[in-house]
Amino acid sequence: MKDITKSQIPNQQTIQILFASFTWLIYLLFVPYVYVQLKIFSLFFIIFPGVYLFCWLAVFMHECWHEYLSSIHNKFFYLLLSWMMFLDHQVFSIAHPSHHSQVNTYKDIEFHPLGKIKNHLLRVIYNFCEIILGNIFTVILATYTITHQPQLKKQYSHQQLIISILMRMMIWGGIGYSSHLIFQVTTAQIVIPYVITCWMGSLAVHHSELIEHGNLIIEGKLEERNLKTRNLKPSGIWERLFLFITHNHSLEHSLHHVSPKIYNRPFAYANMMPDETVYISFGEYLIILKEMLTGKF
Numbered sequence: 001m002k003d004i005t006k007s008q009i010p011n012q013q014t015i016q017i018l019f020a021s022f023t024w025l026i027y028l029l030f031v032p033y034v035y036v037q038l039k040i041f042s043l044f045f046i047i048f049p050g051v052y053l054f055c056w057l058a059v060f061m062h063e064c065w066h067e068y069l070s071s072i073h074n075k076f077f078y079l080l081l082s083w084m085m086f087l088d089h090q091v092f093s094i095a096h097p098s099h100h101s102q103v104n105t106y107k108d109i110e111f112h113p114l115g116k117i118k119n120h121l122l123r124v125i126y127n128f129c130e131i132i133l134g135n136i137f138t139v140i141l142a143t144y145t146i147t148h149q150p151q152l153k154k155q156y157s158h159q160q161l162i163i164s165i166l167m168r169m170m171i172w173g174g175i176g177y178s179s180h181l182i183f184q185v186t187t188a189q190i191v192i193p194y195v196i197t198c199w200m201g202s203l204a205v206h207h208s209e210l211i212e213h214g215n216l217i218i219e220g221k222l223e224e225r226n227l228k229t230r231n232l233k234p235s236g237i238w239e240r241l242f243l244f245i246t247h248n249h250s251l252e253h254s255l256h257h258v259s260p261k262i263y264n265r266p267f268a269y270a271n272m273m274p275d276e277t278v279y280i281s282f283g284e285y286l287i288i289l290k291e292m293l294t295g296k297f
Ligand SMILES: [Zn+2]
Pocket: 062, 066, 096, 100, 256
């Protein structure tokens, strides 16, 4: 078990969050130029550092929402990271509490924004879209549910939506325009690598979440449902590579549900996992994907 002092945790994470944010902006500045120069081979650059940085921002955004980082202004960084990932900050903020209280049920609006889909064909189509589009698909549907359900609608502010649109336009438009001025790239040469990065990042984040919760509908108390959350076993090269790119998101995710007050994600193997903890490999995850694509769930 690693010895982590209280002073080390915030300092290391503060440096990392600042480094990840700054490097992401530099990446967005350079990726259109790399795309023009390397064409199809720019995919390697998009995966690393692009998707790697996208996943890093995603885990930090989630951690700022939980206010895990004691030495920074969590609310400010939560907003900034949301906009840097081209997200409306209100959606995750409204949906995430249900991911904790209703985990592994159809009432979790972050994971199952449309609830249970009874029609078999529609369920297969829904699962297919979720698998090939990732979080882009679930976030759009969660936005729809939040803005249409009377109870959730009350929490959603159109004024905040306008702020988030303006901030996203400033960040993405500002960096894209700077890239145009420096490298003489066209609008399409800017937008295409940005869209590919967001799509691949959205896939990496969502497949982490599907490893943890995909096809997992449990009836029972919160404690029982938390414990059934799955974790990725770092047994092979592909599992280790995936955990590296996604910053160990699914390595000990069940602990995040069992003890949400513990900031565990960056400190792998520092906490004891419960005896009943569920681990799966990529091979077992493929069976889950197959069940989703045949509409079993
Ligand atoms: Zn959480």
